[in-house]
Amino acid sequence: MDKENLIETANKLRWQFGDGLHDLIIESIYKNAEEIAQKVISKKGNKQKFDFDRFIDKIVTSKWTGFPIMFLLLAFVFWLTVVGANYPSKLISFLLVDTVHPFLKGIALDLHFPWWLSGVLIDGAYLSMAWVVSVMLPPMAIFFPLFTFLEDFGFLPRVAFNMDSLYKKVGAHGKQALTMSMGFGCNAAGVIATRIIDSPRERLIAIITNNFSLCNGRWPTQILIASIFIGSLVPPYLAGLISAASVVGVAILGIIFSLIVSWFLSRTILKGEASAFSLELPPYRPPKILQILYTSLIDRTIFVLWRAVVFALPAGAVIWLVANININNISLAEHFINWVNPAAILIGLNGVIILAYIIAIPANEIVIPTVLMLTVLTTKISGVGAGAGVMFELENVSDVAALLQAGGWTTLTGINLMLFSLLHNPCSTTIFTIYKETNSVKWALISTFLPIILGISVCFIVTRIWFLFG
Amino acid sequence: MEKELNKNCANCPAHNLSHLVKLGIDMTDYDYVVALAGNPNTGKSTVFNNLTGLKQHTGNWPGKTVSRAEGGFIYANKRFKIVDLPGTYSLLSTSTDEEIARDFILFGQPDVTVIVVDATRLERNLNLVLQVLEITDRAVLCLNLIDEAERHGIKIDDRLLSKKLGIPVVPAAAREKIGISELLKMIYEVATGNYVCRPFRVTNDFHKLTHAVEELDKKLQELFPNLNNTRWIALRLLEGDQRIIDAVRSGEIGTIKLSENISA
Numbered sequence: 001m002d003k004e005n006l007i008e009t010a011n012k013l014r015w016q017f018g019d020g021l022h023d024l025i026i027e028s029i030y031k032n033a034e035e036i037a038q039k040v041i042s043k044k045g046n047k048q049k050f051d052f053d054r055f056i057d058k059i060v061t062s063k064w065t066g067f068p069i070m071f072l073l074l075a076f077v078f079w080l081t082v083v084g085a086n087y088p089s090k091l092i093s094f095l096l097v098d099t100v101h102p103f104l105k106g107i108a109l110d111l112h113f114p115w116w117l118s119g120v121l122i123d124g125a126y127l128s129m130a131w132v133v134s135v136m137l138p139p140m141a142i143f144f145p146l147f148t149f150l151e152d153f154g155f156l157p158r159v160a161f162n163m164d165s166l167y168k169k170v171g172a173h174g175k176q177a178l179t180m181s182m183g184f185g186c187n188a189a190g191v192i193a194t195r196i197i198d199s200p201r202e203r204l205i206a207i208i209t210n211n212f213s214l215c216n217g218r219w220p221t222q223i224l225i226a227s228i229f230i231g232s233l234v235p236p237y238l239a240g241l242i243s244a245a246s247v248v249g250v251a252i253l254g255i256i257f258s259l260i261v262s263w264f265l266s267r268t269i270l271k272g273e274a275s276a277f278s279l280e281l282p283p284y285r286p287p288k289i290l291q292i293l294y295t296s297l298i299d300r301t302i303f304v305l306w307r308a309v310v311f312a313l314p315a316g317a318v319i320w321l322v323a324n325i326n327i328n329n330i331s332l333a334e335h336f337i338n339w340v341n342p343a344a345i346l347i348g349l350n351g352v353i354i355l356a357y358i359i360a361i362p363a364n365e366i367v368i369p370t371v372l373m374l375t376v377l378t379t380k381i382s383g384v385g386a387g388a389g390v391m392f393e394l395e396n397v398s399d400v401a402a403l404l405q406a407g408g409w410t411t412l413t414g415i416n417l418m419l420f421s422l423l424h425n426p427c428s429t430t431i432f433t434i435y436k437e438t439n440s441v442k443w444a445l446i447s448t449f450l451p452i453i454l455g456i457s458v459c460f461i462v463t464r465i466w467f468l469f470g
Numbered sequence: 471m472e473k474e475l476n477k478n479c480a481n482c483p484a485h486n487l488s489h490l491v492k493l494g495i496d497m498t499d500y501d502y503v504v505a506l507a508g509n510p511n512t513g514k515s516t517v518f519n520n521l522t523g524l525k526q527h528t529g530n531w532p533g534k535t536v537s538r539a540e541g542g543f544i545y546a547n548k549r550f551k552i553v554d555l556p557g558t559y560s561l562l563s564t565s566t567d568e569e570i571a572r573d574f575i576l577f578g579q580p581d582v583t584v585i586v587v588d589a590t591r592l593e594r595n596l597n598l599v600l601q602v603l604e605i606t607d608r609a610v611l612c613l614n615l616i617d618e619a620e621r622h623g624i625k626i627d628d629r630l631l632s633k634k635l636g637i638p639v640v641p642a643a644a645r646e647k648i649g650i651s652e653l654l655k656m657i658y659e660v661a662t663g664n665y666v667c668r669p670f671r672v673t674n675d676f677h678k679l680t681h682a683v684e685e686l687d688k689k690l691q692e693l694f695p696n697l698n699n700t701r702w703i704a705l706r707l708l709e710g711d712q713r714i715i716d717a718v719r720s721g722e723i724g725t726i727k728l729s730e731n732i733s734a
Contacts, residue, residue, distance in 0.1 A: 005689075006689045007707065007718065010704075011710070013685065014708055017708075022562070024676055024679055025562070029600050030597060039630060040631040042625045042627070043623055
């Protein structure tokens with residue numbers, strides 16, 4: 001019982017200090033640290049030297065210039081991506097779709113594959129994979145190095161610094177600004193990053209709203225749809241700029257939604273006060289170009305691409321199957337599309353998009369390829385594909401545009417697809433991560449359905465307004 | 471023939487010190503455990519990657535490493551397991567990060583704790599260093615970002631710092647892979663007990679506090695004669711730290727082995 005005696009004594013002694021004990025201990029540590037530091041640190045004479053870090057910080061975290069600079073930088077990054085991605089896309093598509101695909105078909109023919117086997121494997125799985133690579137690789141190979149450059153340079157903490165007071169105002173943790181920035185890379189990573197938030201209430205808010213950060217898988221969708229439908233509204237020399245601006249607009253809208261939803265949650269099911277924290281602005285560091293190329297190309301681009309390919313292969317097979325299994329002479333896909341079309345058109349989308357989002361739950365990356373494939377199928381366009389459910393060769397953005405317009409798409413469909421791409425369920429990886437992190441089916445379900453409800457409502461409202469003025 | 475040559479090389483002492491075998495996540499049958507502690511954004515993950523050959527994502531922002539990352543390397547024929555702890559500003563308060571870091575250093579009993587500090591913010595970083603040295607007596611200080619400090623006109627007397635703290639101090643610029651081999655050498659020296667640390671212990675001139683700590687310290691030493699950081703534990707008891715109270719009550723605290731270099 002000596003141990004109990006010891007603890008007892010400690011408890012008794014504690015009363016002598018009251019609340020001040022913790023401060024007293026910290027004070028003595030600080031004092032010791034200061035003493036040592038003073039002895040070992042010497043600063044060279046010219047103390048008044050121009051402090052570059054503080055100069056930049058004054059500008060990028062200022063009340064007036066902070067946000068505009070943030071948005072301009074983002075817009076610039078997207079502009080480079082939009083403008084730069086087109087040419088390599090053509091090249092890859094020529095290689096994988098125009099050259100390798102007929103070659104594979106030839107082999108299948110030589111080996112006497114049954115039509116359905118070469119259909120599922122080559123027209124379904126292989127072509128969807130080829131599509132994903134040619135559509136996604138170029139924008140990613142441009143966007144990720146630029147994004148990693150900003151991260152390595154030290155810009156992300158400044159974004160968090162600018163945002164932090166906003167998050168506190170809506171009752172969330174300031175660190176949510178950091179996890180939100182992580183979400184721009186990958187929502188599953190963003191959800192895991194919420195571990196830096198200690199309060200369970202604030203952490204849940206951060207987890208649920210992380211999906212409002214546009215992730216890797218959704219950037220290409222945004223960029224492509226923006227260049228087709230928004231860029232075409234203005235003269236060609238402005239197209240790149242306006243498309244980039246609209247993508248930034250959607251990203252900002254996502255941030256606004258994460259604020260609104262955080263506000264809503266912290267006043268309803270997750271009530272509580274925001275806790276205080278201090279955010280340290282790290283020094284700017286000269287980015288290491290080689291390392292940036294390595295991390296962004298290997299860790300991010302190849303990682304995301306690999307994931308997309310892995311999911312695109314079975315999804316391609318599924319698409320081919322739903323397009324070729326017929327009931328009453330109409331394919332499964334068409335049955336579904338015709339069935340949801342009335343409801344989908346009410347919210348300014350169409351049945352193809354809804355079906356694409358269902359097939360693409362495993363990975364946001366394959367939404368666009370799926371949409372295109374299903375459009376070919378339902379519009380029965382000949383010449384671009386080799387039959388129902390076959391992905392086709394589209395050499396550039398204008399081909400895609402022509403196809404979608406043939407499928408009955410309007411500017412409104414494009415805008416709503418961009419909005420729905422922002423506001424819909426997280427991919428299955430993220431949903432699973434949320435479940436693992438919260439250990440609760442309830443929160444995983446809320447995180448899944450809350451954005452869908454929001455997305456449907458927003459698309460509906462936009463459609464009504466569009467028809468009111470259009 | 472080639473094998474023969476390698477074998478001869480392996481016998482040469484210079485080989486050990488210059489040849490680091492990065493094991494990635496292979497951590498089987500390790501001889502020593504190394505903990506990597508430090509403030510957020512000081513480059514711990516970069517040091518970790520340099521030692522293990524792993525490509526843990528690094529980024530210029532605080533709070534990037536959210537959970538422990540582990541890896542391994544072979545140096546001088548010894549297998550090391552290295553644990554990258556989350557970055558924290560202190561080991562005192564109650565956040566999960568700080569608890570993970572503190573519990574690992576206290577109960578995980580690493581053979582060496584490498585404290586990575588930002589040379590441009592040494593004074594603030596020292597607060598954590600002093601707290602780590604309260605808990606463990608085998609530590610190496612990695613004075614990282616020394617190139618940046620130089621650019622800012624900051625000069626640090628690393629030998630004096632080493633003398634003051636009683637542990638090896640290695641100036642490094644991990645991003646440029648500068649100082650890594652010296653760091654390895656010191657990790658090895660401390661792990662094997664060749665370098666005997668005499669860690670600096672925080673003093674305070676608040677008589678009431680000193681008195682209370684001494685009283686508890688005496689009782690602790692009677693109860694757990696093998697414990698070497700009784701003063702720190704006394705402070706935690708005084709603060710009412712539940713984790714430590716539980717560890718004292720269950721006797722877990724007594725199982726923390728006395729490191730050999732202190733008994734010598």
